[in-house]
Amino acid sequence: MLRMNITLPPAVDRDTAKLVARMTDIVGRENVLTATAELATYECDGFTIAKTKPDVVVFPLTTAHIVAIVKACNELDVPFMARGAGTSLAGGCVPVGGGVMIALARMKTIHEVNVRDRYAVVDPGVVNVWLTNALKAHGYHYAPDPSSQGACTIGGNVATNSGGPHTLKYGVTVNHILGVELVLPSGELVTLGGPTEDSPGYDLVGTVVGSEGTFGVVSKVWVRLTRNPEAYRTLLGVFENIDDATNAISGIIGSGIVPAALELLDSTILKAVEAAFKFGFPMDAGAVLIMEVDGLNAGLQDEADRIEAIALQNNAREVRKANTEAERLALWKARKQAFGTIGRLGYPSYCTQDGVVPRTKLPQIMKFISATAAKYGIAICNVFHAGDGNIHPILMFDERDPVQVQRVLDASTDILTECINLGGSVTGEHGIGVEKLDFMPILFAQADLDCMVRLRTAFNPRNNCSPHKMLPTAGGCAEPAAIGATKPGRRAAV
Amino acid sequence: MLRMNITLPPAVDRDTAKLVARMTDIVGRENVLTATAELATYECDGFTIAKTKPDVVVFPLTTAHIVAIVKACNELDVPFMARGAGTSLAGGCVPVGGGVMIALARMKTIHEVNVRDRYAVVDPGVVNVWLTNALKAHGYHYAPDPSSQGACTIGGNVATNSGGPHTLKYGVTVNHILGVELVLPSGELVTLGGPTEDSPGYDLVGTVVGSEGTFGVVSKVWVRLTRNPEAYRTLLGVFENIDDATNAISGIIGSGIVPAALELLDSTILKAVEAAFKFGFPMDAGAVLIMEVDGLNAGLQDEADRIEAIALQNNAREVRKANTEAERLALWKARKQAFGTIGRLGYPSYCTQDGVVPRTKLPQIMKFISATAAKYGIAICNVFHAGDGNIHPILMFDERDPVQVQRVLDASTDILTECINLGGSVTGEHGIGVEKLDFMPILFAQADLDCMVRLRTAFNPRNNCSPHKMLPTAGGCAEPAAIGATKPGRRAAV
Incomplete structure (x- = not known):
């Protein structure tokens, strides 16, 4: 999302016919896509504005196919990259610079x-x-x-x-x-x-x-x-505000319990989920917390009771329990499909951000997100892995309006920068992809980045495999970024 | 141990005076060792027959010292390596080829x-x-x-x-x-x-x-x-034979319990431990199993009861419980200091081997070890992390008798080879060091080893930092081992 304005490398004029012929020789015509309309599916990922088409999409069926494809790409001097389901959220599978997209969806045994x-x-x-x-x-x-x-x-x-x-x-x-x-x-x-x-x-x-x-x-x-755990106890804590919910999280972890999951949904996402699933969430709550413990049945109820007590100590209005497996699954369905319900909030587009803060800084970052939404006049809801400090603010907007898009870009940048300021980082699980490349020199000293480039060079000396991903510098085999450059990053100051 | 006959690289004739002067400039005279008698302490590790002296031992006090030492070594073209306490067991901190040993014992804040x-x-x-x-x-x-x-x-x-x-x-x-x-x-x-x-x-x-x-x-x-866990339950299962003990282990893990520890001591080590600590171990048992669960107090007793029941189902003669913290600590003292008691068995030397097998193959490898001891006429006892399948057969001998030494080498080779045959590997935690270098081409295909060499080259292009460790090939920056060599290793056949 953040890299919408990135200057992607210029398209290279390639002999596509020759490329397609080689790929067809390897996997057969039925496993090669070349039509512009077909390629369009493969120009982006789960949510990235940065878009760029591959020259050809090829579906290997075996390891031998992949080997042959990669060797042919080397011969023809064409970059290549793998793609799974394309659900990444940071541009990780956008084929920057074009080339051969190796789609692995047909290797599914x-x-x-x-x-x-x-x-x-x-x-x-x-x-x-x-x-x-x-x-x-x-x-x-x-x-x-x-x-x-x-x-x-x-x-x-x-x-x-x-x-x-x-x-x-x-x-x-x-x-x-x-x-x-x-x-x-x-x-x-x-x-x-x-x-x-x-x-x-x-x-x-x-x-x-x-x-x-x-x-x-x-x-x-x-x-x-x-x-599989022998048993689960799944609770829903209903809180008046996010502060209380995040304090409950610290209390639970601090007590020595390791829950299987601690997921927070704020009031906005709650409304969307409720509209979709009619789970009976209280519509006036400030936040709910899905709290789950699992393991052997012995002792599990005691753990659940302690969690309930901690939630109540932190001003939970009530703590509901999933009394049947069906109730538990409904709760998880609400959580896992929360993103799918965002459409009900009336915005045509949304950007799921991904950041990390130390768990104890959750109240601060939540306040910051709220202030950022106000500052830019945009709507942001939150549903995230609270136990890990892994936040997922969801910024809602209309992709067709460049003003709104810019606000979302700016707000995202502010939030991720604040994550860094609070001692966290700019991705918990979505990766750097192409979107967050600009943050790498802020998070890392040049020497640390050089180290990563050298590691990549060991595996990928020509940088022809997923180029322009994760590392802001290019750096070929013979020329990893200069050693000894001393621009200090945050890490260097720790 | 296994590499006693390894041909170490010939000693390089170095200008030691110059080297010592440079090191002294950096850390001061009191942090440099040069006398032959002093260096002798640093020629080996916890147990490796391969010995080779460093040219100088230097004790940095700060990160800046280390940087200066490493830069000086580069300038003077002298290899260097770090050393902690020297307790490694595979020659990991033996300074093969001499050079500067960077002893980190004085950086202890x-x-x-x-x-x-x-x-x-x-x-x-x-x-x-x-x-x-x-x-x-x-x-x-x-x-x-x-x-x-x-x-x-x-x-x-x-x-x-x-x-x-x-x-x-x-x-x-x-x-x-x-x-x-x-x-x-x-x-x-x-x-x-x-x-x-x-x-x-x-x-x-x-x-x-x-x-x-x-x-x-x-x-x-x-x-x-x-x-720290809120509570522990520590049990001692007494078994007639190792088979029953290892079957109990599979039963416990299979039940879904994740014990904090499952440690097995065989009858031979039991005798040594008992002589040292008078714990009251039954001297006629075939094996004992230290079984510990930890966590929240709630439910822990139920887990302990289940473990006891599983041990008894697997023919444990009895299951004792540590009823006080003192009893628990005594049990762990017996386990942790077991190696120190081996002297009581009457052998001047011993070699602690380190291998891994899938947990379900423990009965087979134990039988094999027993047969190997008989084959070579040597004594082997066992104390190990049974829950992980990480075995530590202890081969006892007299280091002064070359015939016994050779038998221990041969027996070790046989046991580690059998670990590989059973789908395991030659080290669970001691590392490859110099001793197990010969096994790397058996465990890995040449392409896999090449990959490791390339990785090392990314960090350590001149191979002047801990040279001759872990990887059997040397391989400098410009010449990682030839790509595409196809000697298949075990992994390649999986």
């Missing part, structure tokens, strides 16, 4: 489910929730559960190191990836990690997860399986 | 303890247990707890990604490191990560943790603090 040793082997195009569905009968699930889990793919989750409501207890994607098969930007195939834990040598798996596609194309993933 | 935001900032030379001691009054601790925690340093833990008994529930070192200040092999200073979670950009912190000192010298560490 779950190859193996090994419950005894607790791993599964999946294709990158497997949709997040398919895996959990496939595990249901075994009593297991795949823990990372982004709101987009019904659409987003495991490969995309690996690229952005996706989180979700249950990140608070279960960790982000990197905590659940045991290994990846990776087609390097050279076309070489490597296997990093695998079904067992704690592979010796450098932690290449951890390095690849979250690298936003800049280290190659992931062609297979070994994921860890998580046993 | 705890700079900040921030309980509210749950982090601390420490020097690399801070001893692991000092930090936990400093946190006691706050009700927090630093979670990774290697057996050597009374001596090993946080910096050394970062280098090897140390585990410990409580790794089962709380994870290894990388799960508790928020950031590092790192002096790159060029002398450049970078800050990776910091006090807040989920720093954007590549996960450089995760890359540095476990890199065995090959990416530079860590000069400061941001660690995560863990709240």
